Amino acid sequence: MLYFSRWKTVFIWFVIAVSLLIAAPNLFSNEQLAKLPSWFPTKKVTLGLDLQGGSHIMLKIERADIVKERLETVVGDIRNVLREANIRYTGLNGTGQQIQVRITDVAQLQAAKDALQPLLTPVSAGTFGATVTEVSLQDDGSGLLRLELTDSGIDYRLSSALTQSIEVVRRRVDELGTTEPLIQRQGTDRIIVQVPGLQDPQRLKALLNQTAKLSFHMVDTSMPVQEALNGRPPANSEIMYSTDDPAVPYLVERRALVSGENLVDAQASFNQQNNEPVVTFRFDSRGAQRFAQATQQNVGRPFAIILDDQVISAPVIREPIIGGSGQISGNFTVQGANDLAVLLRAGALPATLTVVEERTVGPGLGADSIRAGVVASIIGALSVAGFMLAFYGFFGVLANVALAVNIVMILAVLSVIGSTLTLPGIAGIVLTMGMAVDSNVLIYERIREEVKSGRAVVPSIASGFQRAFATIIDANLTTLIAAVVLFYLGSGPVRGFAVTLAVGIVTTVFTAFTFTNWMFSLWIKRSKPKALPKGIRTGIFDGRGLPFMSIRRYTFAAAAALSVASLVSFATAGMNLGIDFRGGSIIELKAKQGDADIGDIRARLDGLNLGDVQAQGFGGAQDVLVRVQAQEGGDNAEQSALERIRNELGNDYEFRRVEVVGPAVSSELSYTATLGVGVALLFILIYIWFRFEWQFAVGAIVATMHDVILTIGLFVLTGIEFNLTSIAAILTIVGYSLNDTVVVYDRMRENLRRYKKMPLAELIDISINQTLSRTVLTGLTTSIALSALYLFGGEVIRSFTFAMLFGVAVGTFSSIYIAAPILIAFRLRPDAFNKGDESEKSKKNESLPNSKASV
Template sequence: MLNSSPLRAVFIVLVALAGILFTLPNFVAPSTLDKLPDWLPKKQIVLGLDLQGGSHLLLEVNREEIVGERIKELRREARSILANDNGIGHLINTEGSKLTIELTDQENFDTALNALQELDIPLSQTLGGVGGVDEMVIDRTSDGNISILLTEEGITERLSSVVAQSIEVVRRRVDELGTTEPTIQRQGNDRILVQVPGFDDSERLKDVISKTARLTFHMVHPTMSAAQAKVQGLPEGTMILPSQDGGDELVFEEVAIGGESLVDSQPGFDPQTNAPIVTFRFDTRGGVKFAEITANNIGKRFAVVLDNQVITAPVINSAIPGGSGQIFGNFTAESANDLAVLLRAGALPATLDIIEERSVGPSLGADSVAAGQVAGFVGGLLVIIFMIAAYGTFGVFANISLIVNVTLILGTLSMLGATLTLPGIAGIVLTIGMAVDANVLIYERIREEKRAGRGSIQAIEAGFQRAFTTILDANVTTLIAAAILFFLGSGPIRGFAVTLAIGIITTLFTAYILTQFMISKWYARRRPKNLKIALLKILPSDFSFDFMTYRKFAYAFSIVTVVGSLALFGVKGLNLGIDFKGGSAIEVQSNEGPADIAELREIVGGLNLGDVQVQEFGTPQDVLIRVETQPGGDEAQQVAVTKVIEAVEAAGYDKRRSEVVGPTVSGELATTGALAVLAAMVAVLSYIWMRFEWQFAIGAIAALVHDVVLTIGLFALTGLEFNLASIAAILTIVGYSLNDTVVIYDRVRENLRKYRKKSISALINLSVNQTLSRTILTSITTLMALGALVVFGGEVIRSFTLAMAWGVLVGTYSTIFVGSPLLINFKLTARKEVAKKEERRADGASV
């Protein structure tokens, strides 16, 4: 070890330098970065919406509308084929995704059925794909009619195509707003995620994105008004549409000219009245058609229709050549600009419903950054001071590794262009606490080897070698939890998972390779006569406590607390956040002095929005308002939030953030959260079963269930909000608890081979005592880091960090008093079988 390879030294230096180079751009102004050579890294960490403010929307394509529009289209095409092309009399009935065609003369049945087959074109061919998906089934019904039924595969394929088209339209619209680095991506088959950093006017963003903006031009009926048509009946080929001024217009169904012919649209002002208007220009073909329509209909009214609403319906006074015109309406300068943006970007192929909305103001984002920085600095400083106090020179090595570790995490995030969120900062701070665990494992192992009579060099080498397996097993279990968080989580939770996973990988490098390199170089230079590792003794060298004697008392205590937690959960339930029950949450801040909670309750209560909660949130100036799910669905929820924001802003409060989660999303999040916890347990059970024996896997899962149930009991007892971040906290507890349990299990496995005549109770007791110093030290450093998050991290993630701190405590307890003694009850006594397995492995290796 003392003669480490020069290549190893070069590798360590290169990795550390790479981490520094990729991290530095985050501390340099963008203008300075532009002046640097192109070969230098320039990527910066992208701050999430919760750190820089912005808007998050989850949009869903309206499936019913897609089916309805397609059925209408098929109805027109079928009527044209049968009546116009073949002269076949018929009646068409519509029901959901099915057309039923009744022929007036059954002798034409075969002719009609064959003629209608031209409608059945493989969908992927019409949508530019390959292979073909049958969109419909055309068949004879039992009563002698013809049915045209849309298939589920066809609807899904058309929905997928609509989402792809919608993404491009949404991207053009967002780009027109002048925002920077928006995220617009597909989620599943029918959803689009839109995140726009730095743009916190979510109302305007929703208006611009969710409007279909289908522009059409129709002739107004020349002799009959909408009111007359309602009394006398609609003339054939006409429809009644609402007008922007509050009335109705009777227009012809036929589209005189469509918005697809538009090539440009700009906001402007009427030179006579100075009122805001929108100008438009058609392409050559559209311009010719527009000129013909206006020339042939002088004196008649021409309706400009946007999303089935008449914006204006002026009288055509003369032919309009050149293919350009103006749209007049009750516009403001901003609404005229937004309409021009919509028309330039093109119409959405379908309606997009907003099913989830999150908005963070820039001031709250800045506060979150400051809170995260303070929490990270305080937590890191506490850990650094403690490690020096506990291990002296070796603590300095651990701290250098820790600093390099954080640098590598930040550098990796920069290199990947990953998004850093507030839970992501929590992941880094948690890594600070947990990364020390690897160094503590190594140092405590070196101390053991030294006490066993080994020389300094041999103790150091044996300490690193024997600790590595434990470090690997412990970190892999946490990595499993992080991976499940990433794949099943969303938004900030995935950010937490990314930073945690990166932190685990960098910890393996810094704690084992870097620390070993530094210690070897230090020892080669100093050659100390006495290898003093620990300055602060947590426990005396000869400390031994018979934990297993008290295991029945521990079982009784655990059973009482578990049953009590389940009872609390059953009686009180959880204070579910909007992630799981739907609804809205709006955080506001008073402009002048402390917030008046009673006044706000009266203001919001007068809006008739059902169950509304108003409570302090952090500082006396901050207030959190929760509104229950509205009966009118997602659209009604959006209206409710708008009402609340307008009412509180009029009372002198600023909106800091808002969240709206529809019932569809909340149900999915609840299901996904439960699956995430279950998947984590199954995954780690499989890993431990593979690495150890079945008894170890069952014991680890029992300890895991114990910790999860007690954490749920904490939420039920305290009334802390249980949201998506709470699921992340539980999964982190799963990782930490397993980390702790695996360390002891690894020592039990080692002692099973070493002490073949000891009773299983004495052997487990010995293993717990041998690792007790490490368990206590790791818990202290992790709690220091989490304590800084609890105190300085801010109200938004307080329940998240409190749950993790609680998990560290119960995880430490369960490792010693649940997971370890259960091995006795699971009859882990067959050390002869273990010996036979070892002999068979040895025989196999020697063959």
């Protein structure tokens, strides 16, 4: 295992060199990269919005709008079809997804059904020849026809509208001139829009919220508008209001002369007569012809320019407009004219898009987050490196070199796959640094055991790598399962954390069994060692002989009591749920001048009648964190509340971070969070059951549930906000706890094959003592890395790292005092391992090792 052919050596160094080259651009600014040779890679790790500022907005297309519009269209089609067929009817109306019409002459019933047949014909869904029936028909024989919009037809229209909306949203965002926006579909009715570096998120929301349906209608002058308001307007007209303040009513004909579909261009400009901002537009040939015809026939009459059911202008036609172009005036600001031009050029949305989730980070906070993340990473890396050097000497140097290569490979992989690095993602890298050392510790301790048993150094090193391989794979796969579940069920920053954690696990296994192995091979080849190098100080854990199982009843009872107390407190007091799970808003403010006045902020916000509003200090004296409860009016009410807060505090405070989660999203996040923990535990149970025996799987799951329950108890006791990153923390605790448990279980399985007559409690004590150095050292290195994050990583991830620190301690405890006693309680039989390798039979009567426990 220590022999490396030349091609293997070349391959290892080729991978490292390529990783260095790919990761190198992250050390340079974009200006510096532009000056480098063309062959030098330029792709960098994409920074998340929390690191560079910007906006994350989730839009939901309203199914009700699709149903309403489709209902109106079908009703209109039925009316036209029956009129063209000269079929008399009455009572044509539609509600919900139901339409009914009565055929006056029953003799014409079949003719009516034949005329309506085209509406019932299935349409192509565009995938593998699939068809969808949009309208179904029921006939009771009395002349009453009932038509229904099918759910499958609405789903088809919803999907088509979502696809069209994505293109419209993309054109609108591109018009803003932003760099690398992310616009993607999520689920059946959502669109995610991420725009990094955006300075004005309010403008983005204004552009995305508007449907931008433009149309030109004649103003109905057959009766005064006030008379129509007091009485009943003509059947072919309706009352619409202008965008003025106060709004002006207009009586407008329902039939549109020309619609926005005929526009080919729209630009912001200035009126040459009064220098006011206006929007010039140009029609296509068909629109120009229809517009020219309409203006020729209605000279002297006013016509209304309507945008999203509001009259933005109602000029009088002075002369025919035959050039196919014109201008819209309406007391615009320069930016308002620009935004309207953007909307018209991008086209109309097929349905209203509602903002159901918003997360905005200002550029100032993003720069602070980068600084905090880099400082925490450097401190964590140096602390872990110093710790390894102190305990392992020369072997610690090799571990640190491998760790440095590991971090480079993580950055290279993240650059290649285009992953977005978020603040929790940095936490994932720092956590990986702490856990990556675990593989080296397992190998080193195996080598020490082999040397201690009397074997020569070189065979001991080869055996150490070989024996540690299965343990490392088992331990890291459990964490990888948790990371995969996090990725598929998580969103946003949680996904970023899962990606970096998963990539870190893969690169850790690679460096442990290729690069670290190669460095040992080189050391042996050059130094030809006769003994292990000096400086290894982990012998302090040898021969402890601690009787762990002798107090198992007391520790198990204490753990059970704490678990019950946690569950009871959770059921009665509950957790301090963040907006991710209960909806509402979180706003981080920074005073533009002087210190923040929290009392004044509370007083001003209380006057807005937004329900429960909390304001508290956050970080420095200038910083304030405001929490606003979920609004009763739904997703639109959340946005209205945020707008009112901006108007109230915008002059005095900088909005550094805004998170708004609507009730629909919060309920979904609660469901996926619970599902994520459950799915992770299920897959891990299956894996451990497959690799070990069923008693091991039960023990691992009970120990893990203990860790999860106590962590939940911690959130209840401390009142720390429980949000999406808390779910990431719990699932990572699950992975870490199982990592620790699997290492101990692996040693137990090995000893069960070796000492088949030994009492189980005694054998478990021996196994725990043999892995004690690894358990302590891995727990300490992970805690050191997490402590650096907790102290220097910033307020945003402080609760996350605090939970992780607690989880490391609880996970270490449970792997000894929960997972192990379960094996005794379920009467694990050593003879279950008789099918182990026959080569171990000669060791059946072997004397106990030096670390034998005294029980």
